[in-house]
Amino acid sequence: MCGIAGILTTNGDVVDRDRLAEMVAAIAHRGPDGRALHIDRAAGLAHARLSIIDIAGGRQPMSNEDGSIWIVFNGEIFNYIELREELTRRGHRFATQSDTEVILHLYEEYGSEAVRRMNGQWAFAIWDARRRSLFLSRDRMGVRPLFYTIADGRLLFASEIKALFVDPAVSRAIDPYALDNVFTFWVTLPPRTIFRDVRELPPGRSMLWCDGRVNEITHWQPAFDPSGDGEGSVDDSVAELERVLSTATRLRLRADVAVGALLSGGLDSSIVATLAGRAGASRPRTFSIAFDDPEFDESFHQRQVARALGTEHRELRCTHDDIVRAFPDVVWHAETPLLRTAPAPLFLLAQCVRAAGYNVVLTGEGADEVFGGYGIFKEAKLRRFWAKHPGSSRRASLLARAYPFLPALQRQPQAFREAFFHVTPDDATDPCFSHLPRWRLTSRTKVFFSDAVRASVAGYDSIGDLASRLPQEFARWDDLARAQYLEMVHLLPGYILSSQGDRVAMAHGVEARFPFLDPDVVTFGSRLPSTLKLHRLDEKYLLKRVARAIVPTPVWRRSKQPYRAPGIAAFVAGRANGYIDDLLSHDQLRRDGIFNPRAVDLLVRKCREGRAIGEKDNMAFVGILSTAILVDRFVNHFEVSNGAPEGRTAEIHHR
Numbered sequence: 001m002c003g004i005a006g007i008l009t010t011n012g013d014v015v016d017r018d019r020l021a022e023m024v025a026a027i028a029h030r031g032p033d034g035r036a037l038h039i040d041r042a043a044g045l046a047h048a049r050l051s052i053i054d055i056a057g058g059r060q061p062m063s064n065e066d067g068s069i070w071i072v073f074n075g076e077i078f079n080y081i082e083l084r085e086e087l088t089r090r091g092h093r094f095a096t097q098s099d100t101e102v103i104l105h106l107y108e109e110y111g112s113e114a115v116r117r118m119n120g121q122w123a124f125a126i127w128d129a130r131r132r133s134l135f136l137s138r139d140r141m142g143v144r145p146l147f148y149t150i151a152d153g154r155l156l157f158a159s160e161i162k163a164l165f166v167d168p169a170v171s172r173a174i175d176p177y178a179l180d181n182v183f184t185f186w187v188t189l190p191p192r193t194i195f196r197d198v199r200e201l202p203p204g205r206s207m208l209w210c211d212g213r214v215n216e217i218t219h220w221q222p223a224f225d226p227s228g229d230g231e232g233s234v235d236d237s238v239a240e241l242e243r244v245l246s247t248a249t250r251l252r253l254r255a256d257v258a259v260g261a262l263l264s265g266g267l268d269s270s271i272v273a274t275l276a277g278r279a280g281a282s283r284p285r286t287f288s289i290a291f292d293d294p295e296f297d298e299s300f301h302q303r304q305v306a307r308a309l310g311t312e313h314r315e316l317r318c319t320h321d322d323i324v325r326a327f328p329d330v331v332w333h334a335e336t337p338l339l340r341t342a343p344a345p346l347f348l349l350a351q352c353v354r355a356a357g358y359n360v361v362l363t364g365e366g367a368d369e370v371f372g373g374y375g376i377f378k379e380a381k382l383r384r385f386w387a388k389h390p391g392s393s394r395r396a397s398l399l400a401r402a403y404p405f406l407p408a409l410q411r412q413p414q415a416f417r418e419a420f421f422h423v424t425p426d427d428a429t430d431p432c433f434s435h436l437p438r439w440r441l442t443s444r445t446k447v448f449f450s451d452a453v454r455a456s457v458a459g460y461d462s463i464g465d466l467a468s469r470l471p472q473e474f475a476r477w478d479d480l481a482r483a484q485y486l487e488m489v490h491l492l493p494g495y496i497l498s499s500q501g502d503r504v505a506m507a508h509g510v511e512a513r514f515p516f517l518d519p520d521v522v523t524f525g526s527r528l529p530s531t532l533k534l535h536r537l538d539e540k541y542l543l544k545r546v547a548r549a550i551v552p553t554p555v556w557r558r559s560k561q562p563y564r565a566p567g568i569a570a571f572v573a574g575r576a577n578g579y580i581d582d583l584l585s586h587d588q589l590r591r592d593g594i595f596n597p598r599a600v601d602l603l604v605r606k607c608r609e610g611r612a613i614g615e616k617d618n619m620a621f622v623g624i625l626s627t628a629i630l631v632d633r634f635v636n637h638f639e640v641s642n643g644a645p646e647g648r649t650a651e652i653h654h655r
Contacts, residue, residue, distance in 0.1 A: 002031040002060070002072075002075075003028070003159040005023040005045075005156075005163045006045045007044045008042065008156075020037055025048075025640065029507055031050045032050065033050055036061060038070050040127065046072065047060040050509050053076065053080075053097070057097060058101075060072050062100050062104065074144050077099040078120050084102050087105045092108070103124060106118070118139075121143035123138050132211070135208050136209070137201075137206040139204075140522075141492065141497065142493025145502060147199065149164050149170050154167075160503075161193065161335045162640065170197060172635050173195065176457050179457075184446075185439060185490055185494075187336075193336070194335070194337065194630070195634075204218060204220035220519075224527075242550075245546070247518075248515040249362065257360060259358075260361045261276055263286045263311075264288065264364065265299070266364070266558065267373075270364075270547070272363065274551055283311065284311045284312075285314070287358075288302040288313070288349075289349050291565070318345040320571045322344075322345070323565065327629070328633070330343050331629040333347070337630055343503070343504050350504055350507065361511070362512075363514055368487075368562070369492050370522055371540045372480060372530070373540045374560075377539065379434075381537070383421055387428050421437060431474060432467055448595050451596070452593055470485075478530055480534055497514075540560075567622060569613055570610075580625060583629060595624055604621075607621060
């Protein structure tokens with residue numbers, strides 16, 4: 001796992017070596033084990049390395065035998081051993097044992113089609129000196145990030161946006177349309193990012209740059225065919241799911257360093273840790289987060305799983321103070337506004353993992369998207385039933401059961417639930433039916449936007465924009481598949497795998513791996529009948545059948561409790577709060593111009609006085625604060641020293 005950056009000039013100018021070195025230094029946290037450059041006049045590649053596979057021989061930038069093709073690679077190709085054997089039979093010769101060199105030879109053999117043969121998580125750039133072309137690619141699910149921009153006739157790319165901002169020609173202006181996206185979906189709609197002139201290569205896409213022309217290639221996107229694997233018995237499906245999951249986990253244990261696992265106390269991480277223990281040669285090491293607030297704490301269940309598996313377990317107890325202190329650094333690494341504090345404890349956990357001597361961990365992310373685990377899936381099913389029987393009070397009361405982990409919702413009167421989850425005739429035919437209540441709730445936070453921001457996005461409809469991007473086959477899928485697609489394409493790569501995944505882990509040089517996002521596992525899940533995922537109101541039905549035989553009974557019998565963290569809004573009551581008070585002051589908000597100072601003043605006062613605040617206010621407070629941090633660090637006072645460690649680039653390759 002690493003960080004990559006590069007510059008390609010289109011006007012014949014020679015790449016600025018110092019600028020390229022500064023770019024990779026800005027993301028040195030992603031690769032603390034060394035940095036290097038390769039410059040080929042108009043093309044420059046840079047790499048910050050986190051050594052995991054072929055520690056001695058896997059240094060980058062790496063070239064093929066004759067030096068005509070160079071690569072910088074961030075990620076892992078888990079089937080690299082099998083691919084190397086295949087390529088060797090086809091006459092290729094290898095100088096290292098690294099997966100990086102496998103990509104080079106795979107590209108020589110298959111060109112842009114090479115990525116379709118790769119099982120992994122990646123973002124890479126290949127410079128073909130003969131064709132004078134640059135090939136960029138990002139993995140199917142969007143585990144690894146890749147950003148680019150064009151400035152002064154140069155194409156710049158990097159694993160993180162801050163590396164692009166090292167170049168003063170790259171604008172750091174906020175994109176109001178992206179802001180509208182975030183305050184609707186929690187994420188931007190790729191290729192848009194929160195910064196106006198920076199683009200994100202979407203998941204499952206590759207891009208070829210040649211002679212100033214860009215050709216974007218879609219090499220994968222989610223597709224659902226519930227007729228595929230539903231013909232056999234449930235027992236057959238259970239056996240097949242355990243097989244593909246076991247294989248996916250075993251592949252993700254491939255490393256020349258020790259691999260640990262994160263335990264949430266829930267079903268998914270418990271299954272992964274169990275399968276890792278079965279496949280590994282040594283006793284696994286596990287890590288988890290505990291909270292003082294019982295509403296969020298799952299430490300009892302985490303310890304229960306750790307004891308059952310016999311792991312060496314380390315628990316990080318995270319307080320409100322810890323979250324408040326870490327939050328500015330989390331935003332610096334996330335590079336986007338956040339509407340939840342949940343990334344902050346994971347940022348601190350990654351620090352704990354690294355301090356324990358581990359830089360690779362397995363996690364359970366992806367299971368909910370692939371096997372129907374979220375409460376929003378149950379909610380959508382109940383709302384559709386309710387739309388058919390609008391007079392049924394029982395349907396409305398059942399909606400609270402979709403979220404047993406939200407005590408505030410359980411306390412709400414029936415009339416509130418009926419109003420919040422109500423289905424209009426237009427809703428019933430909307431392609432985004434499943435997500436409308438969530439998005440509408442989040443959108444209510446836009447009342448805090450300034451008049452200038454409101455004017456700049458007047459007439460723009462984030463939900464309509466998203467709907468216009470849906471694939472043609474979307475209309476043919478069943479209700480659950482549509483909801484899964486929306487989660488898998490937007491929230492998963494844009495938030496779960498980014499702000500809660502790559503960004504907070506790689507801030508401390510820790511690589512996360514996700515067996516549930518293995519392509520064979522995802523394909524298996526996409527072909528399952530919906531009843532084997534959401535069986536009546538029992539989520540992840542088939543996965544629970546697998547779990548029965550391998551994890552402690554209390555784990556698979558537990559009600560779903562997604563990972564959440566305490567908020568900041570209630571924590572500011574009756575106390576001075578340093579940077580929060582400074583960034584949310586009336587004068588600072590007026591200077592930044594993004595939020596209405598008077599509206600924010602009222603919200604802050606409400607929080608400081610300890611008055612009860614609801615879900616909308618919590619989201620608004622975190623969203624406003626994180627945006628203010630983002631503007632402060634990236635727009636008003638941008639310095640690489642905000643987060644990246646100092647150091648020198650150890651190797652320079654010139655050609």
